[in-house]
Amino acid sequence: MSISSSPEKPQLAFLGPLGTYSHQAALECFGDSVEYLARPTIADVQRTVSAVVPFGIIPQENSLNGSVVETYNILRIPEVGQGTFVRGATVFAVKHSLVVRRGVKLENIEKVLSHEQALGQCQGWLAEHLPRASLVRTDSTANAAKRLLSAETGLDPMKCAAICSSVVVTIYEGLEVLEQNIQDGTENFTRFYILSQGLDVGLPEGYPQSIECMALLRLQAPGDPVKPTLNIPRAISTLDLIVERIDRRPSVHGRPFDDIYFLEVGAIPGQNSPELSWRKQLQQAVDRVKRMGAEVSALGYW
Secondary structure (H helix, E strand, O other): OEOOOOOOOOEEEEEOOOOOHHHHHHHHHHOOOOEEEEEOOHHHHHHHOOOOOOEEEEEEEEOOOEEOHHHHHHOOOOOEOOOEEEEEEEEEEOOOEEEEEOOOOHHHOOEEEEOHHHHHHOHHHHHHHOOOOEEEEOOOHHHHHHHOOOOOOOOOHHHEEEEEOHHHHHOOOOEEEEEEOOOOOOOOEEEEEEEEEOOOOOOOOOOOOOOOOEEEEEEEOOOOOOOOOOOHHHHHHHHOOEEEEEEEEEOOOOOOOOEEEEEEEEOOOOOOEOOEOHHHHHHHHHHHHHOOOOEEEEEEEO
16 A cells, blocks of 8 residues: 555555554655555565665664564564665654544443554553453554454454554544553654665665664574574674664574674774775674674664
Protein backbone atom coordinates (compact mmCIF):
# COMPACT_ATOMS: atom_id res chain seq x y z
CA MET A 1 0.00 0.00 0.00
CA SER A 2 1.42 3.41 -0.93
CA ILE A 3 0.25 6.97 -0.41
CA SER A 4 1.94 8.41 -3.48
CA SER A 5 2.01 7.31 -7.08
CA SER A 6 4.71 9.49 -8.59
CA PRO A 7 7.11 7.28 -10.59
CA GLU A 8 9.88 9.87 -10.14
CA LYS A 9 10.06 9.40 -6.39
CA PRO A 10 12.10 6.59 -4.82
CA GLN A 11 10.15 4.11 -2.72
CA LEU A 12 10.60 3.70 1.03
CA ALA A 13 9.27 0.66 2.91
CA PHE A 14 7.87 1.03 6.43
CA LEU A 15 6.06 -1.10 8.99
CA GLY A 16 2.42 -0.66 8.05
CA PRO A 17 -0.39 -0.18 7.72
CA LEU A 18 -0.91 3.56 7.47
CA GLY A 19 -0.89 5.25 10.85
CA THR A 20 1.94 3.34 12.53
CA TYR A 21 4.68 5.25 14.33
CA SER A 22 7.08 4.01 11.64
CA HIS A 23 4.84 5.67 9.06
CA GLN A 24 4.76 8.93 11.01
CA ALA A 25 8.52 8.91 11.66
CA ALA A 26 9.12 8.36 7.93
CA LEU A 27 6.82 11.24 7.03
CA GLU A 28 8.63 13.49 9.47
CA CYS A 29 11.98 12.53 7.91
CA PHE A 30 11.18 12.45 4.21
CA GLY A 31 7.92 14.33 3.69
CA ASP A 32 6.75 14.04 0.09
CA SER A 33 10.22 13.22 -1.31
CA VAL A 34 9.52 9.45 -1.39
CA GLU A 35 6.72 7.03 -2.22
CA TYR A 36 5.67 5.16 0.91
CA LEU A 37 5.23 1.39 0.80
CA ALA A 38 3.59 -0.33 3.78
CA ARG A 39 4.88 -3.78 4.73
CA PRO A 40 3.27 -6.17 7.27
CA THR A 41 6.34 -6.85 9.48
CA ILE A 42 9.73 -5.36 10.29
CA ALA A 43 11.37 -8.35 8.58
CA ASP A 44 9.34 -7.62 5.44
CA VAL A 45 10.63 -4.05 5.44
CA GLN A 46 14.22 -5.32 5.34
CA ARG A 47 13.42 -7.91 2.66
CA THR A 48 11.71 -5.28 0.52
CA VAL A 49 14.75 -2.99 0.35
CA SER A 50 16.17 -3.57 -3.13
CA ALA A 51 17.01 -1.84 -6.38
CA VAL A 52 13.25 -1.30 -6.87
CA VAL A 53 12.57 -0.13 -3.30
CA PRO A 54 15.90 1.45 -2.29
CA PHE A 55 14.98 2.67 1.21
CA GLY A 56 13.37 1.48 4.42
CA ILE A 57 12.82 2.55 8.01
CA ILE A 58 12.71 0.19 11.02
CA PRO A 59 12.31 0.85 14.77
CA GLN A 60 15.52 0.26 16.72
CA GLU A 61 14.93 1.27 20.34
CA ASN A 62 12.34 2.82 22.60
CA SER A 63 13.33 5.04 25.52
CA LEU A 64 10.90 3.26 27.88
CA ASN A 65 10.94 -0.34 26.67
CA GLY A 66 14.43 -0.80 25.25
CA SER A 67 15.72 -2.40 22.06
CA VAL A 68 13.35 -3.79 19.42
CA VAL A 69 14.14 -7.51 19.40
CA GLU A 70 12.78 -8.18 15.90
CA THR A 71 15.05 -5.52 14.45
CA TYR A 72 18.17 -6.94 16.11
CA ASN A 73 17.24 -10.44 14.96
CA ILE A 74 17.15 -9.09 11.41
CA LEU A 75 20.52 -7.39 11.84
CA ARG A 76 22.04 -10.85 12.46
CA ILE A 77 21.43 -12.09 8.91
CA PRO A 78 24.24 -11.92 6.31
CA GLU A 79 22.18 -9.84 3.85
CA VAL A 80 22.47 -6.87 6.20
CA GLY A 81 25.94 -5.49 5.63
CA GLN A 82 26.14 -6.93 2.10
CA GLY A 83 23.14 -5.56 0.18
CA THR A 84 21.15 -3.71 2.82
CA PHE A 85 22.87 -1.11 4.99
CA VAL A 86 22.02 1.21 7.87
CA ARG A 87 22.48 4.78 6.66
CA GLY A 88 21.27 6.89 9.54
CA ALA A 89 18.93 7.23 12.49
CA THR A 90 16.02 9.41 13.50
CA VAL A 91 14.08 9.87 16.75
CA PHE A 92 10.30 10.24 16.98
CA ALA A 93 8.21 11.28 20.02
CA VAL A 94 5.61 8.58 20.75
CA LYS A 95 2.25 9.33 22.37
CA HIS A 96 0.00 6.30 22.80
CA SER A 97 -3.79 6.37 22.80
CA LEU A 98 -6.35 3.74 23.72
CA VAL A 99 -8.56 3.42 20.63
CA VAL A 100 -11.87 1.57 20.42
CA ARG A 101 -14.86 1.07 18.18
CA ARG A 102 -17.31 3.93 18.61
CA GLY A 103 -19.46 3.38 21.66
CA VAL A 104 -17.14 1.02 23.54
CA LYS A 105 -16.57 2.02 27.18
CA LEU A 106 -13.55 1.30 29.36
CA GLU A 107 -15.53 -1.18 31.47
CA ASN A 108 -16.37 -3.19 28.31
CA ILE A 109 -12.74 -3.94 27.43
CA GLU A 110 -11.54 -7.50 27.90
CA LYS A 111 -8.63 -7.54 25.41
CA VAL A 112 -6.02 -4.95 24.45
CA LEU A 113 -4.27 -5.33 21.10
CA SER A 114 -0.98 -3.77 20.03
CA HIS A 115 2.63 -4.34 19.05
CA GLU A 116 4.67 -5.81 21.92
CA GLN A 117 6.70 -2.59 22.22
CA ALA A 118 3.56 -0.48 22.74
CA LEU A 119 2.15 -2.97 25.25
CA GLY A 120 5.42 -2.78 27.17
CA GLN A 121 5.46 1.02 27.08
CA CYS A 122 1.96 1.19 28.61
CA GLN A 123 2.14 -1.62 31.16
CA GLY A 124 1.77 0.70 34.16
CA TRP A 125 -1.41 2.32 32.79
CA LEU A 126 -2.82 -1.08 31.81
CA ALA A 127 -2.14 -2.52 35.27
CA GLU A 128 -3.98 0.39 36.89
CA HIS A 129 -6.94 0.79 34.54
CA LEU A 130 -7.37 -2.60 32.81
CA PRO A 131 -5.77 -5.12 35.19
CA ARG A 132 -7.96 -8.03 34.04
CA ALA A 133 -7.67 -7.42 30.30
CA SER A 134 -5.64 -9.91 28.29
CA LEU A 135 -2.93 -8.52 26.03
CA VAL A 136 -2.84 -9.55 22.36
CA ARG A 137 0.32 -8.93 20.34
CA THR A 138 0.00 -7.67 16.76
CA ASP A 139 2.52 -6.94 14.00
CA SER A 140 2.04 -3.18 14.37
CA THR A 141 0.06 -0.63 16.36
CA ALA A 142 -2.01 0.45 13.37
CA ASN A 143 -2.79 -3.18 12.50
CA ALA A 144 -4.19 -3.53 16.03
CA ALA A 145 -6.58 -0.66 15.27
CA LYS A 146 -7.61 -2.22 11.94
CA ARG A 147 -8.46 -5.49 13.66
CA LEU A 148 -11.08 -3.67 15.74
CA LEU A 149 -13.00 -3.16 12.49
CA SER A 150 -12.77 -6.75 11.31
CA ALA A 151 -15.06 -9.73 11.79
CA GLU A 152 -12.22 -11.87 13.11
CA THR A 153 -13.19 -15.18 14.69
CA GLY A 154 -12.73 -15.20 18.44
CA LEU A 155 -12.37 -11.42 18.65
CA ASP A 156 -15.36 -9.37 19.77
CA PRO A 157 -14.47 -5.81 18.69
CA MET A 158 -16.99 -4.38 21.16
CA LYS A 159 -14.90 -5.85 24.00
CA CYS A 160 -11.49 -4.88 22.61
CA ALA A 161 -9.22 -1.86 22.43
CA ALA A 162 -6.01 -1.02 20.59
CA ILE A 163 -2.97 0.91 21.75
CA CYS A 164 -1.81 3.06 18.86
CA SER A 165 -1.47 6.62 17.63
CA SER A 166 -4.55 8.84 17.71
CA VAL A 167 -3.98 9.51 14.00
CA VAL A 168 -5.60 6.16 13.15
CA VAL A 169 -9.07 7.54 13.86
CA THR A 170 -8.56 9.94 10.93
CA ILE A 171 -7.57 7.03 8.66
CA TYR A 172 -9.95 4.22 9.64
CA GLU A 173 -13.61 5.15 9.95
CA GLY A 174 -15.55 3.84 12.93
CA LEU A 175 -12.87 4.28 15.59
CA GLU A 176 -12.54 6.79 18.41
CA VAL A 177 -9.95 7.70 21.04
CA LEU A 178 -10.99 6.61 24.53
CA GLU A 179 -7.85 7.68 26.42
CA GLN A 180 -4.78 9.70 25.41
CA ASN A 181 -1.14 9.71 26.55
CA ILE A 182 -1.31 6.35 28.30
CA GLN A 183 2.41 5.59 27.97
CA ASP A 184 4.44 5.14 31.15
CA GLY A 185 6.19 8.48 31.53
CA THR A 186 5.95 11.71 29.58
CA GLU A 187 9.28 11.24 27.78
CA ASN A 188 8.64 8.41 25.31
CA PHE A 189 10.75 8.31 22.16
CA THR A 190 11.48 5.68 19.53
CA ARG A 191 14.66 5.71 17.51
CA PHE A 192 14.56 4.35 13.96
CA TYR A 193 17.26 3.15 11.58
CA ILE A 194 17.19 4.32 7.96
CA LEU A 195 18.03 1.48 5.53
CA SER A 196 19.25 1.67 1.96
CA GLN A 197 20.11 -0.73 -0.84
CA GLY A 198 23.86 -0.19 -1.18
CA LEU A 199 26.14 2.24 0.61
CA ASP A 200 26.60 4.76 -2.15
CA VAL A 201 22.97 5.48 -3.07
CA GLY A 202 22.10 9.06 -2.14
CA LEU A 203 19.42 9.43 0.53
CA PRO A 204 16.19 11.17 -0.55
CA GLU A 205 15.80 14.92 -0.51
CA GLY A 206 14.71 16.30 2.81
CA TYR A 207 16.71 13.87 4.92
CA PRO A 208 19.47 15.83 6.70
CA GLN A 209 22.94 14.86 5.54
CA SER A 210 24.75 13.54 8.59
CA ILE A 211 28.22 14.62 9.64
CA GLU A 212 28.20 12.53 12.81
CA CYS A 213 30.78 9.93 11.66
CA MET A 214 28.83 7.01 13.15
CA ALA A 215 28.68 3.35 12.16
CA LEU A 216 26.99 0.10 13.18
CA LEU A 217 29.20 -2.98 13.51
CA ARG A 218 28.25 -6.64 13.93
CA LEU A 219 30.82 -8.55 15.97
CA GLN A 220 30.93 -12.26 16.81
CA ALA A 221 33.24 -15.18 17.46
CA PRO A 222 34.28 -17.25 14.43
CA GLY A 223 31.92 -19.98 13.29
CA ASP A 224 34.55 -22.69 13.83
CA PRO A 225 33.58 -24.41 17.13
CA VAL A 226 37.22 -25.34 17.77
CA LYS A 227 38.30 -21.68 18.00
CA PRO A 228 37.90 -19.85 21.31
CA THR A 229 35.07 -17.45 22.03
CA LEU A 230 35.61 -13.78 21.37
CA ASN A 231 37.22 -11.55 23.98
CA ILE A 232 34.77 -8.65 23.68
CA PRO A 233 36.65 -6.10 25.88
CA ARG A 234 39.83 -6.74 23.88
CA ALA A 235 37.96 -6.42 20.58
CA ILE A 236 36.44 -3.11 21.64
CA SER A 237 39.84 -1.82 22.72
CA THR A 238 41.33 -2.94 19.38
CA LEU A 239 38.71 -0.96 17.43
CA ASP A 240 40.14 2.26 18.91
CA LEU A 241 36.84 4.05 18.27
CA ILE A 242 34.26 5.68 20.52
CA VAL A 243 31.62 3.05 21.40
CA GLU A 244 28.27 4.79 21.84
CA ARG A 245 26.13 1.69 22.55
CA ILE A 246 26.31 -2.11 22.69
CA ASP A 247 23.47 -4.56 22.03
CA ARG A 248 23.56 -8.34 21.72
CA ARG A 249 21.47 -11.24 20.45
CA PRO A 250 22.05 -15.01 20.40
CA SER A 251 24.49 -16.18 17.74
CA VAL A 252 23.27 -17.77 14.51
CA HIS A 253 26.14 -20.29 14.85
CA GLY A 254 24.10 -22.25 17.40
CA ARG A 255 26.60 -22.33 20.26
CA PRO A 256 24.82 -21.62 23.56
CA PHE A 257 25.46 -18.11 24.91
CA ASP A 258 27.88 -17.31 22.10
CA ASP A 259 26.30 -13.97 21.27
CA ILE A 260 26.44 -11.55 18.39
CA TYR A 261 27.31 -8.01 19.50
CA PHE A 262 26.13 -4.86 17.79
CA LEU A 263 28.26 -1.79 18.38
CA GLU A 264 27.39 1.75 17.40
CA VAL A 265 30.74 3.46 17.09
CA GLY A 266 31.96 6.93 16.32
CA ALA A 267 35.16 8.59 15.20
CA ILE A 268 37.56 9.85 17.83
CA PRO A 269 37.71 13.66 17.51
CA GLY A 270 40.77 14.85 15.66
CA GLN A 271 41.61 11.50 14.07
CA ASN A 272 39.93 12.21 10.73
CA SER A 273 41.85 14.16 8.12
CA PRO A 274 41.64 14.68 4.35
CA GLU A 275 43.99 11.68 4.05
CA LEU A 276 41.98 9.50 6.46
CA SER A 277 38.24 9.74 5.86
CA TRP A 278 35.73 8.24 8.28
CA ARG A 279 35.14 5.38 5.83
CA LYS A 280 38.86 4.55 5.74
CA GLN A 281 39.25 4.92 9.50
CA LEU A 282 36.33 2.54 10.01
CA GLN A 283 37.75 -0.02 7.59
CA GLN A 284 41.12 0.05 9.36
CA ALA A 285 39.37 -0.55 12.70
CA VAL A 286 37.40 -3.48 11.23
CA ASP A 287 40.60 -4.98 9.78
CA ARG A 288 42.35 -4.79 13.17
CA VAL A 289 39.57 -6.77 14.86
CA LYS A 290 39.46 -9.30 12.02
CA ARG A 291 43.15 -10.01 12.61
CA MET A 292 42.13 -11.14 16.12
CA GLY A 293 40.14 -13.90 14.44
CA ALA A 294 36.71 -12.33 14.96
CA GLU A 295 33.92 -12.08 12.44
CA VAL A 296 33.11 -8.39 12.07
CA SER A 297 31.00 -6.56 9.50
CA ALA A 298 30.16 -2.89 9.03
CA LEU A 299 26.36 -2.86 8.71
CA GLY A 300 26.40 0.76 7.65
CA TYR A 301 27.77 4.18 8.47
CA TRP A 302 26.57 7.77 8.45
